Amino acid sequence: MYRERIWFFDFDGTLSPIVPDRDRAELHPACGRMLAYLLRMPLQHVAVLSSRRLDDLAERVPLEGVFLGGTSGTEWQVPGGHRMVFSGKPTRMLESRRRVLMPEIRRLADLPGIEVEDKNWSVALHTRHAPQDSSHDLDQRLAAWRPGARVRVFRGPEVHEIQLMPRVSKSFGVRMLCRFTKFIPGPGTLFYAGDDENDALAMRLVTRLGGTAVTVGERALIPASTVVKDQRELAKEVCRLADTAMGTLHHGNVSSLKE
Ligand SMILES: [Mg+2]
CATH class of the missing domain: 3.40.50.1000 (HAD superfamily/HAD-like)
Incomplete structure (x- = not known):
């Protein structure tokens, strides 16, 4: 039909x-x-x-x-x-999460060639211009990361997308x-x-x-x-x-x- x-x-x-x-x-x-x-x-x-x-x-x-x-x-x-x-409650929650998580994410991504794109609800860490060592170090840092609030990390082609609100x-x-x-x-x-x-x-x-x-x-x-x-x-x-x-x-x- x-x-x-x-x-x-x-x-x-x-x-x-x-x-x-x-x-x-x-x-x-x-x-x-x-x-x-x-x-x-x-x-x-x-x-x-x-x-x-x-x-x-x-x-x-x-x-x-x-x-x-x-x-x-x-x-x-x-x-x-x-x-x-x-809008509503989740947007207020987002603000408090961002205060905790953004400094952590910036530290994680502080490697040569890694580009940080802040999209408010998520942060993309782009690796396409990064040397192999940086991409590798970032993988390891993300694997060992115990974030101060629950997040979701999605792997895409040459990018890690960190969703600040797991929902x-x-x-x-x-x-x-x-x-x-x-x-x-x-x-x-x-x-x-x-x-x-x-x-x-x-x-x-x-x-x-x-x-x-x-x-x-x-x-x-x-x-x-x-x-x-x-x-x-x-x-x-x-x-x-x-x-x-x-x-x-x-x-x-x-x-x-x-x-
Ligand atoms: Mg896509």
Whole structure:
């Protein structure tokens, strides 16, 4: 049966190839066409959910009609530009955690070539410009770290993402958007594509709710996900899935994405 569906995509490493300078990360053209294709279909909603800040993400996804989730979904921009920010008790807790944790994190990351990106709810420690020794030392320091408050550390390609509030992850982001939009997930109504451990949590949630998950990379992040090797393959797979759903509506009269 043809259903209303939310298609969630991570940005870096999923819709955009990983590049040496993260300020240069761009939506892959094949993924841009794929998103536009989904947006033209009836009842299909598109969400890009990133650990980047919302303003940073919005610049990189210049498409009308997309839900944009920044800092793992604590802030959302809905089609039309209206923004919703997660607030209340957790934001006050965040402040007190930051006072304890930020000095600890800065000490951990005080190694040549490690870049610290403070995203408020999380801190990314980028290793892509760091010499091998620094990356190795950082791994060891993180493994031995006993933080003054409970945190979650996600490993991504050339980055460690420290989530200052363990509850806040991409899985939380998916739930936030469903709640904001009063969308009730059911079998076949959610899709998630991602490339790192933070995405894996959301993928687990989505598949548990009867949705579909795709890993972009070498190895499946969760066993229930399909693996695609790059952005071009992701675009192809998503269009195939969307066409399959449309095909059941139009009795096989499906269109496909033109390269
Ligand atoms: Mg990613």
